[in-house]
Amino acid sequence: MLDDPRSSQTAISRGTLIQILGSALSHQKNVFGRQAALKWLGAYPGDLGIKLYLAKFFAAEKNWQKAIELVNDLLKSDPEFLEAYQFLGHLPVSASEKLLSQASQFALGGKGVQKNMLPVWSPALHAVQKAIIQNKVDDASQMVFRILSLKQDNALINVYHLKTVYLNQDTNTVQKLADLYHSTWPEAIQFKMVLAEELLEMGDEERAVNLLHECVAQDASGQVARRWWGDQHVFLPLWPDKLEIVLDLQVPNEVAFDLGWNRLPEGDPNTNYAINFDEFEENSSRNKRKSFIQSDTGKQVSKEFARLANKLKKDANTKIDGRFPVYVILTTKTGLIKQYGEQTYQIIFQVLRHIQLLVQSKPGWDSVLFIPDDPQSQTKFNTAALNIIDPWKIKSSLLELDNSLLKRGEKIGALLIVGNDEVVPFHRLPNPTDDVDNEVLSDNPYSNLDSNYFVPDWPVGRIMGENGADAGILIQQLRSMVKYHSQPKSIRMVWARIFSSFSALMRPANLSGIGYSASVWKLSSYATFRPIAETKKVFISPALKNQFLKQSDLMNNDLVYFNLHGLQDHGEWYGQRDYLDPSGIDYPLAVAPEDLVANGRAPKIVFTEACYGGHMFNKYENNSIGLKYLSLGVPVFIGSTCTSYGSISSPLIAADLLANLFWKNVREGNTSGEAFMRAKISLVQQMTTRQGYLDGEDQKTLIQFIFYGDPFFAYEPNNLVNRRLPILAKPSKVKTICDVDHGNGNGLVIDEEIISQVKLKLKPYLPGIEQATVKLNKMQVGVDSTYKGVPSASENIRLIKDRYVVTLQNLVQLGRKKYTHTARVTIDSKGKMIKMVVSK
Incomplete structure (x- = not known):
């Protein structure tokens, strides 16, 4: 009798799950069966056999479209999947699709198909299969060439063509043919496996390992690898050695009875109620195949793959909820x-x-x-x-x-x-920093299920x-x-990227991108945009002597990054002179909406750190750079709805860190929405590791930036290699602190020596700092419960000892407008400066 997982958190194996799914099908427990299959696929999304069970449950629920799509997807991954062809023949597909499934069944040795009704290539390919099993490779090769003269655009035929060439051990031909068929059928696992093996023998280990990663991700149980290479192939350590989950679902009584988890009903106690659960344990268990592994190099690197396998299994076991x-x-x-x-x-x-x-x-x-x-x-x-x-x-x-x-x-x-x-x-959220913004307009609460609106779920x-x-x-x-x-x-x-589960590094290459930064922030801008482009592609305002930014550059590059000053009620963005720059205007005009001119091209993604760069409310395209970019065909624009902050030195913080993490994730092949979500989660993780908490600037950065566009949009240049990445774990708890205005009549005395040191440090970044207003606030845990519209606000406000925030604000001239330039410095009770940010 199998262990009953209902009484504890006992993990069930794949074999037990197949018993459960088979019983659920026979008893028409379709909702349970579908949920159980989805639960398993949440942990092992590439399990081909369980996906076929899921398709059967979809069909049982008359969801024909999903069933057909899922089976066709399986056959793209594994063109030799006999059981998938058999099931497809029972679905309401077109006559041509049904004939193709029957022809493929017969070619693979399936029963119950009338030979005289099939296309000529089907029985011929079946003869090739038999010849290979009988080790008559030359005969098989000749027959394959005759078949190819009749039909070439068939993945199954191409698999057997490659197999005959592979068995002749012609490495150069095998590699070329595998590469050709991989480009023709990019989802087929067989071509990836063989190409990986040949690349290893030729010394291209990086590409080979990446292909094998994809094979493991697509085929969690390793059915294709076992069929091709045998049960004990040298790459076996790459696959998980144990597949199991905790099935926390209510098991129907009929299913529990079939598995011996309930008492037997009245009747013969010796009756055997066990069912056969080997339906998908691959033909190798019923019809043992010859091991096809040929490469000496493959054997030599098996230890290295054992090491890689440990990492892969760790990544692959990252759990999601299975839906x-x-x-x-x-x-x-x-x-x-x-x-x-x-x-x-x-x-x-x-x-x-x-x-x-x-x-x-x-x-x-x-x-x-x-x-x-x-x-x-x-x-x-x-x-x-x-x-x-x-x-x-x-x-x-x-x-x-x-x-x-x-x-x-x-x-x-x-x-x-x-x-x-x-x-x-937009949600009107409390401003966690004491600055000019009364509130923060945000979409963050729409991104999760709970009250922790700092960290997104989707x-x-x-x-x-x-x-x-x-x-x-x-x-x-x-x-x-x-x-x-x-x-x-x-x-x-x-x-492919959304279902990604393995990490890898990008090939070093510069992408089509430019940055445009205030001169005073050029060092942090260089670091922020480094994942995309080298330093010379970041333009400066006021301009350097050897740089000239053409108006068309703002439209002709795929990825565009801005680190400039912005205003709430005006569309222009401004630079800022570095104190080492030649004398001139402190805040020169850098870019305006009219500088963006249609020319048949448009960037793919624009990210701006400018204050109010994403503030598009009650605006038109002629007074909003964001709206102007969107009107010219930019798919994704990211900007802030209020005052944003950034670094004046390393390490990167606030908006600089968010932008840097976003560009890294774009470069790694994520969809833009996923890249933005991962950037936020990574910012929480990094700042919590550095500080032990998220302070006001961290929190404001997380909630103030808006993603305008389709979250599924992906940047796909030719030289960008798409990778499978691990699912980021969302922090279960986030410790947040902020500063609150107590005024100077509340016992907080500003030490003039400390303020002098702060001003000296900020002088290069805050022109006219001598006239700046200075405010000292204590840090607190909790949000003021009187804030309107926030159901999760807390009354439990607790002040933190030994942490203060000095806020300096100075009114400066940007063109014909006044702008409040803000700097915030976190200090301890001894006056040590812990963190320093300036507004954009």
Whole structure:
């Protein structure tokens, strides 16, 4: 009798899970079976056999589209998967697809197919298979060439062609042929495995190891490797030696009975109720294949792969909750109609439906159009429609949606917000720093399930239009998304990265990018943008003698980074003179909306650290650089809604650190939304490690930057190598502290000597510091519960000893406007400067 996992947290093996799934199918316990399969695939997303079971549960629930998509995806990964062909033949597919599945079944030795109804290549390929098993390789080779003269565009035929060449041990030919077929069938595991083995023999270990990483990720149980190389191949240490999970689901009584977890009913106690669970334990267990491993080099490096295997298994065992992700498109009907009118709402609705269907058609993801104030939309999810457009109520609706998705084995995986502040309001969050901003407008609370809005659970993007009733810029962005998601090759690369689970380094290469920085911050800007471009690609304001930034440069580079000053009510961004620069204007104009001119090209991603760089509320494209970029076709724009802060020296902090982490993740091949989410999580991890907490600048940085665009957009230049990355663990608890204004009448006395030292340190970065106002605040734990609109605010405010923040503010002239330049310095009771930031 198998151990009953229901009574404890006992882990179950893959074999036990297959017993459970087989029993669930036979008893039509489809919801349980689907959830159990999804739970397993959450830990081992590349288990081909369990994916086939999942397809069977989808079919049992009449979800034919998902079942067919999943089986076709399996056959792309493993063109020799006999059981998948057999199941496909029972699904409602076209006559040509059914014939192809029957032909492939017969070629692989499947039973029950009429030979005279099949295309000529099918029985011929079956003869090739038999010849290989009988070690008649020359005969097999001749037959394959005859088959290729009849049909070439078939992955299964190509697999057997490669196999015959492989068995002749012609290394050079094998490598070329494997490379050719890998480029033709990039998802097929067989071509990756053979190419990796040959590359090892030729000395290209880096590429070989990367290919083998992909094979392990795609085929968690190693069924393809065992079929090709035998049960004890030398690369076996790369695969996990034990596959198991804790199945914390309620097991139906019928299934528990089949597995001996319930008492037997009345009757013969000797009756055997066990079922056969070997359905997918591969043909090698029923029909032992000859080991195909040939390479001496492969044997020599087996110890090295054992070392790599330990790392791979550690990465692969990263747990997620096992639910399929859903791309949620969020908007409000009331808000869209109020801003644009009923007719325009219907146009927007149809485009959103198109995007939903495009995303829904991709393997591995579902998509829903969620309109929380539309009763018709809410009926589908059994949630109540909102009668008031409020950000916290919309967040509550998202939680209800996630609970509804849970019942069908799904979860929110990414969120696209469509509309301005009037349509889907930004959250008004308390400002954790004592500066000129009364509040922080943020989308962060929409990114998670709990009250910890600093750390996201999923990527969030927003499609924003300009002020007024003209929806042109908004609709243009949505139609660009339709075009992007209609490109199959690009999207395949997106899904591959979203399911990524292994880490690797990027090949050193400069990408198509430029930076534009205030001179006073050039050193931190060089460090921030280093993952993308070398120092000479970061332009300075005021300009260096040997630099000249052309207007077209702002449009002709794929990745654009700004580290300039910005204003809330004006569209221009300004540089700042370094104190070592020649005399001149302290804050010269650097870029304005009119400098961005359409020329048939547009950047792919723009990230600005400028204060108010993402503040697009009540603005138009002619007075907002962000809106101007979006109107010219930029897919992703990231900027701050209020005063942002950055470093004046190493290490990078605040906005500089966030931008640097974002560019690193873009370079590593993430989708832009995932790169932004990972950057935030990494910032929390790094600053918590450095300080033990997140201070006001850290917190403000995490909540003030808005991602405008599609979170699934991926930058895919030819020289960027897409990698599989580990899932970042979200910190379970985040310790936050901030500073509060106690004034000087509250016992806080400013030591003039300390203030003099602070001013001396800041003088190169804060012109006119002698006239700056100075404020001293104590640090505190907790948020003032009187702050309006924040349900999670705490009354338990506790002051921290030995930590103070000195805030200096100086009113300076930017063009014809006044700007409050702010610096913040954290000190201890002895006056030691711990941290220093300046506003952008």
